Every structure is written in C-alpha cells, then in structure tokens.
Amino acid sequence: MLPDLNDLLGTARVVSLPLVTRFRGIDTREALLLEGPQGWTEFSPFVEYDDAESAAWLWAAIEFGWQQTPDVVRERIPVNATVPAVEPAAVVAVLARFPGCRTAKVKVASLGQTLADDVARVREVRSVLGPEGRIRIDANGLWNLDEAEHAIHALAEFDLEYVEQPCASIDELAEIRRRTHYLTVPIAADESVRRSDDPLAVARAGAADILVLKAQPQGGIRAALSVSRQTGLPVVVSSALDTSVGIAMGAYLAAALPELEFDCGLGTASLLAADVTTEPLLPVDGSIPVRRVVPDAALLDQHAASAERRDWWLERLARVYEVVAD
Numbered sequence: 001m002l003p004d005l006n007d008l009l010g011t012a013r014v015v016s017l018p019l020v021t022r023f024r025g026i027d028t029r030e031a032l033l034l035e036g037p038q039g040w041t042e043f044s045p046f047v048e049y050d051d052a053e054s055a056a057w058l059w060a061a062i063e064f065g066w067q068q069t070p071d072v073v074r075e076r077i078p079v080n081a082t083v084p085a086v087e088p089a090a091v092v093a094v095l096a097r098f099p100g101c102r103t104a105k106v107k108v109a110s111l112g113q114t115l116a117d118d119v120a121r122v123r124e125v126r127s128v129l130g131p132e133g134r135i136r137i138d139a140n141g142l143w144n145l146d147e148a149e150h151a152i153h154a155l156a157e158f159d160l161e162y163v164e165q166p167c168a169s170i171d172e173l174a175e176i177r178r179r180t181h182y183l184t185v186p187i188a189a190d191e192s193v194r195r196s197d198d199p200l201a202v203a204r205a206g207a208a209d210i211l212v213l214k215a216q217p218q219g220g221i222r223a224a225l226s227v228s229r230q231t232g233l234p235v236v237v238s239s240a241l242d243t244s245v246g247i248a249m250g251a252y253l254a255a256a257l258p259e260l261e262f263d264c265g266l267g268t269a270s271l272l273a274a275d276v277t278t279e280p281l282l283p284v285d286g287s288i289p290v291r292r293v294v295p296d297a298a299l300l301d302q303h304a305a306s307a308e309r310r311d312w313w314l315e316r317l318a319r320v321y322e323v324v325a326d
C-alpha cells in the first residue's frame, strides 16, 4: 500500500550535510527526509543514480516511515570505523571519531592512488588498532583480476577480515575467490548485491563468503532480511552514508537479523560534520543504539539545501514515485 504522493511531498525536507573528509568523491551528502505515521524516514539515492535504480530506495523509505519495524533481537549494533582513502598521517584522527570500535573498514583502490598508498594506509590502521583489531578493505569493484590478486597478496600480511567487492563482476569475484583461496581472506559482495537485478545471483554463483546489505538500495528492511534468509550467508549491514535517520533504518535491519557475526558499517554518522538531529547515531563504546531518530527543526533549517537543490529532489521524488507506483 502506497501513501499518496502529496503525503510524501507534504513533509519532505531536503538537507545538504558537510562531510568531515572527502568520501566517494563528494564533500557534502544530500538527503530527502520524510515523516510517516511510524516516524521519520530517508530517501537518499546518490545523485548520479537514475530513477529506476532509485525506486528501491524510495520503497525502503516508505516501508520504514509507514510500516512497523520487524521484531528485534538486539538493542545495540557493534560497528566498524570507516576509513576513507586518506593519507596515513590522517588515520589516527579518523579512527578517533569511532570510539571503542575494534574493527576498521579501509577504502582502497581509489582513483589517483597506488597500491603503495593503500599498503601505507592499511599498515597505519593496523599499527593504531594493534594486533586485536580487525581490518577489512573495500575496493568498490575498482580492481581488475590481476590487480586484485596482487593487492590482496600485498595486503594479506595485515591480517584481513575480508575484502569487500575487489572486482566489479560476479564472474570476477568467483575467480578472485579461487585465486586467493590459499590466503584464506574471505570475499564480501556489496555492489554485486545492491546494484544487481538479482541480489541472490552472487550467492548462487558461489562468488562471495559474506554479503554486505544496505537497507535503502536493497528496497527496505524486509527485502534485505529476505536476501539474508534465502542465501544463508553471513551479513554485514552497512549505511549508504545516510543521515542518522537513514542509519536508524539500517540499525533496525541489523537488529532483526537472527545472527550478526560481523561488526556493521553503521558508524558513518562520524563521517558527517553535521547531522539532522541533536542525538545522532554516533558510535559509543563501539556500537550504536537501535532507535528511531527525530530531526531537529533548527538543524533542518540550518542545513536546508538551496532552493534549486530542493526542487531537484522534490522532482526526483515525484518521478521515482511513478516508477514505484508501476
């Protein structure tokens, strides 16, 4: 059951939040927030995504605002620190924003950087976290097969918990998994789940050991829970660099999973220099609470997007609504 478009437009607020450090090539995160009968919710597909891909994000936003959240089995979610592709000298300051986090996810394979840059960054993260820290890396599919094999070989000495999306395609993931099997570094799939027509294909191909699930791109909490159930693979719930409102959606997904073996990528409010609430879902003692988030009126005003960007988002909402309604 779909609410009327006018109900969505009636409460919509568009914000533009500055990031602490550049991430995925952006320094501000734009998001559209909506208030449904169950609470505030978020629609924030990345600006370059088309309407067809954004439909899952809108369905997720509507589900979270208009339907009750599923039963939860935990009240706090252990989270990882997320380390953008920064210089080694900046690593200490990044990790300090994630108090109590024993796990770090390090971005690698960034445009304009070399494997030596990645090795230096991961070495510094290992040195700060110590031998008991857990380190995972995320290449966002940017390596080809040989680059991935070489890089995983070079980075394995830092004891990797897993490698997220080393290559772009499912076939490549399956092949790199075979090639690096001897290193015993598990392979996780992210884009191959959230940007694929068939989120189960990567599991069916035996191309990943772990799935990264993001609530908005997966089409909501229930759809993501279904992927987890149907594949039986261990899951890491992650944010899409959402505001605290969207992170809450991810937190409810993580809280509803029967098993949660790995720390989740839901500490990303720490990458924002501003948020929409005075009580953001920031990590404390390495975890975030599971609760809904209510935006603060003054912060919504303070971080309101320009009139031009607001119109762009409202028009996008209306177009994507038609895709969902079909």
Ligand SMILES: O=C(O)CCC(=O)c1ccccc1C(=O)O
Binding pocket: 024, 080, 081, 082, 105, 138, 140, 190, 238, 239, 240, 241, 264, 265, 266, 268
């Ligand atoms: O998983 C995390 O630690 C944080 C989330 C994250 O990395 C991310 C955030 C926005 C867009 C893509 C990604 C990604 O996992 O590739």
Ligand SMILES: [Mg+2]
Binding pocket: 138, 140, 164, 165, 190, 191, 212
């Ligand atoms: Mg990823």
